[in-house]
Amino acid sequence: MAKYTIGLDYGSDSVRSLIVNVETGEEVASVVFNYPRWQKQEYCNAHDNRFRQHPKDYLEGLEYTIVEALKQAPQGVAENIVGISVDTTGSTPVAVDEKGTPLSLTPGFEENPNAMFVLWKDHTAVKEADEINKLAKEWEVDFTKYEGGIYSSEWFWAKLLHVIREDAGVYRAAYSWVEHCDWIPALLTGNTHPKTLKRSRCAAGHKAMWHEAFGGLPSEEFLVALDPMLAGLRDRLYKDTFTCDVSAGTLTKEWAEKLGLSTDVVVGVGAFDAHLGAVGAEIEPYYVSKVMGTSTCDMLITPMDEVGSKVVAGICGQVDGSIVPGMLGLEAGQSAFGDIYAWFKRVLEWPLKNILAETSLVDEATKQKLLDETSDKIIAKLSEEAAKVPISESGIVALDWMNGRRTPDANQALKGAIAGLNLGSDAPRIFRALVEATAFGSKAINDRFISEGVRIDGVIALGGVAKKSPLVMQIVADVLNMPIKVARSEQACALGSAMAAAVVAGVYPSMAEAQQKMGGGIETEYHPIPENVEKYKVLYEKYRKFGKFIEFDFTA
Numbered sequence: 097m098a099k100y101t102i103g104l105d106y107g108s109d110s111v112r113s114l115i116v117n118v119e120t121g122e123e124v125a126s127v128v129f130n131y132p133r134w135q136k137q138e139y140c141n142a143h144d145n146r147f148r149q150h151p152k153d154y155l156e157g158l159e160y161t162i163v164e165a166l167k168q169a170p171q172g173v174a175e176n177i178v179g180i181s182v183d184t185t186g187s188t189p190v191a192v193d194e195k196g197t198p199l200s201l202t203p204g205f206e207e208n209p210n211a212m213f214v215l216w217k218d219h220t221a222v223k224e225a226d227e228i229n230k231l232a233k234e235w236e237v238d239f240t241k242y243e244g245g246i247y248s249s250e251w252f253w254a255k256l257l258h259v260i261r262e263d264a265g266v267y268r269a270a271y272s273w274v275e276h277c278d279w280i281p282a283l284l285t286g287n288t289h290p291k292t293l294k295r296s297r298c299a300a301g302h303k304a305m306w307h308e309a310f311g312g313l314p315s316e317e318f319l320v321a322l323d324p325m326l327a328g329l330r331d332r333l334y335k336d337t338f339t340c341d342v343s344a345g346t347l348t349k350e351w352a353e354k355l356g357l358s359t360d361v362v363v364g365v366g367a368f369d370a371h372l373g374a375v376g377a378e379i380e381p382y383y384v385s386k387v388m389g390t391s392t393c394d395m396l397i398t399p400m401d402e403v404g405s406k407v408v409a410g411i412c413g414q415v416d417g418s419i420v421p422g423m424l425g426l427e428a429g430q431s432a433f434g435d436i437y438a439w440f441k442r443v444l445e446w447p448l449k450n451i452l453a454e455t456s457l458v459d460e461a462t463k464q465k466l467l468d469e470t471s472d473k474i475i476a477k478l479s480e481e482a483a484k485v486p487i488s489e490s491g492i493v494a495l496d497w498m499n500g501r502r503t504p505d506a507n508q509a510l511k512g513a514i515a516g517l518n519l520g521s522d523a524p525r526i527f528r529a530l531v532e533a534t535a536f537g538s539k540a541i542n543d544r545f546i547s548e549g550v551r552i553d554g555v556i557a558l559g560g561v562a563k564k565s566p567l568v569m570q571i572v573a574d575v576l577n578m579p580i581k582v583a584r585s586e587q588a589c590a591l592g593s594a595m596a597a598a599v600v601a602g603v604y605p606s607m608a609e610a611q612q613k614m615g616g617g618i619e620t621e622y623h624p625i626p627e628n629v630e631k632y633k634v635l636y637e638k639y640r641k642f643g644k645f646i647e648f649d650f651t652a
C-alpha cells in the first residue's frame with residue numbers, strides 16, 4: 097500500500113489535519129477544528145490589540161483533527177502514515193516551565209492571558225519593539241539587520257519582554273519561552289525541555305534575531321542592556337536551529353495511542369504557516385508566494401549566494417533555509433488584508449446585530465436565519481457591486497494600516513485611514529477603496545524587494561482570499577502589473593507540511609522532489625489589464641502621498 101503523511105496546519109482561527117498520499121499527492125482526508133475559546137474571544141481585547149490563545153484550543157484540535165481525519169481516510173491508511181509535520185502562525189510564543197509546559201497548563205495560571213500563547217497579531221508590545229530598535233541602532237552589531245532592520249511588536253523578544261514586565265507571577269514562573277511551531281513537535285516527540293527541544297530555523301531567524309553570523313541569538317550583554325529582567329534567559333533558550341526537513345523525533349507511546357498511529361511515525365521540525373504554505377503552493381526561485389488571508393505573507397526564495405550578505409531593508413527577514421532548505425528565504429507581509437474587509441463587514445453589521453436582533457416583528461428562528469444569511473453574503477454582494485464602480489470614479493483613497501504596517505518598514509503603531517469621501521460614497525465604493533488599499537500595500541512590498549535588488553519574476557497566490565475573490569485578485573494583478581497564478585490546493589499550508597513530512601520520513605531526498613510529486617499545480621491565472629494598470633499607477637501615487645501625510649504629519 098502507498099505511504100501517507102499528515103500536514104497539521106494551525107491557522108489564526110482553526111487547525112486542520114490533511115492526510116496526503118506521498119506518491120500521488122492525493123488528499124485523502126482533511127478535518128478542521130475551530131478553536132472554541134478563541135471563537136468566544138476569551139483572553140482577548142481587540143481594543144488593546146491583545147490576542148491570546150489557550151494551549152487547550154491547540155491540544156483539543158490536534159487530537160480531534162487527526163483522529164477524525166484517520167476515520168475519514170480509507171482503511172489501511174493509519175498503518176501507512178510515515179510522517180507528521182506541523183506549521184503554525186508566528187511569532188506566537190508562550191512562557192513555559194522547566195519541563196516545557198506552557199504556564200497556562202500549570203496550577204494557578206489556567207486563566208491568565210499572560211501565561212498563554214501571544215498570537216502573531218497581538219500588538220501590545222509596541223513600546224518594547226521601539227526600545228529594541230533604539231538599542232539595536234546604538235549597539236556595535238545591529239541584531240535587527242537580518243530582520244529588515246526594524247524589529248516589530250509582532251515578534252518574540254518584544255512580546256516576551258512586554259509580558260514579563262507586566263506580570264511578575266509569569267516572570268517568576270517562566271523558565272523559558274517556546275514558539276507554537278516548536279511546542280507541538282516537542283510534545284508529540286516527548287522532547288519538551290526548553291534547552292533540548294528542536295527549535296525552528298524559520299521562527300528563530302525571522303522573529304528572534306537568531307543568525308549564524310551572531311553565533312545564535314543576540315548577545316547576553318545586549319539583552320541585559322535592554323532589560324536586566326532578561327539576564328540568564330538566553331542560556332535557557334537555544335543556540336542551534338533546524339530546518340523543516342529535519343526530524344524532531346518519533347511519536348511518543350502516549351501520543352501514538354491517542355492518535356491511533358504507530359510510534360515509528362517521524363515528526364518534523366515545525367515552521368510557520370506562510371512558509372510551509374509557500375512550499376505547498378510550489379514556490380520557485382524569484383516568485384513571490386503570496387499567502388492572502390486575514391493578513392498577507394509574501395515569501396520569496398533565492399539561491400544562497402545571490403543575495404549573499406546583502407541586507408534587504410524593511411522586510412521581515414532573510415533566513416538561510418527558512419522556506420526551502422538550502423535556499424535563502426525572504427519574508428514580508430501586511431498585518432491586515434482580508435481582516436480589513438472583515439472589519440468593514442462588522443461595521444455594516446452593526447444595525448443588524450443591535451436593531452434587527454431585538455425586533456419582535458419576526459420569530460426567533462426567522463430572525464436568526466435573516467441575520468446569518470445577510471452576514472454570510474455581505475462581502476460577496478459588496479464585491480459584486482464594487483466590481484461595477486469604474487477605477488478612480490469614487491475619488492476615495494484608503495490606507496491598509498488598520499492593524500499597523502508589517503512591511504515595508506514595520507510600524508505597528510500606524511492606523512488605517514479613508515480620504516475623499518462625499519455624500520455619494522456608498523458601501524460598495526468604500527469597499528472598493530479598501531480593496532485597492534490592500535492591493536497598494538502589496539505593491540509597496542513588491543517595490544521594496546525590487547528596489548533592494550531582489551528579482552521578482554511573478555506571483556503565486558494562495559490562501560482564502562486568493563480562492564474566494566476574483567475582484568481582489570484582478571485588482572492586485574492590475575496594481576502589481578504582474579500576472580498572478582493561484583495555487584490549486586485548498587489547503588496549501590497543510591499540504592506544504594505534508595510535503596515536509598515526506599522529506600523528514602525519508603520518502604524524498606529534497607523538498608523540490610516532494611513538491612514535484614505531491615504538488616497540486618495551478619488552478620487559474622489573473623493577467624493585468626493594461627488600461628487598468630495605467631489608471632492604478634496614478635491612484636498608487638495618491639495612496640503614497642496620503643500615507644506620507646498620515647505617517648508624518650497627522651496626529652489624532
Ligand SMILES: Nc1ncnc2c1ncn2[C@@H]1O[C@H](COP(=O)(O)OP(=O)(O)O)[C@@H](O)[C@H]1O
Nearest residue numbers: 107108389390434435437438475559560564565
Ligand atoms: N468573498 C470574499 N472576498 C474577499 N475576502 C474574503 C471573502 N470571504 C472571506 N474573505 C476574507 O478572507 C479572510 C480569511 O482568509 P483565510 O485564508 O480563510 O483565513 P486565515 O488567514 O485565518 O488562514 C477573512 O479576513 C475574510 O475577510
Ligand SMILES: O=C(CO)[C@H](O)[C@H](O)COP(=O)(O)O
Nearest residue numbers: 108185186216368389390391
Ligand atoms: O506572520 C506570520 C508568519 O510569518 C503569521 O503566521 C501569519 O501572518 C498568520 O497567518 P494567517 O493570516 O494565515 O492566519
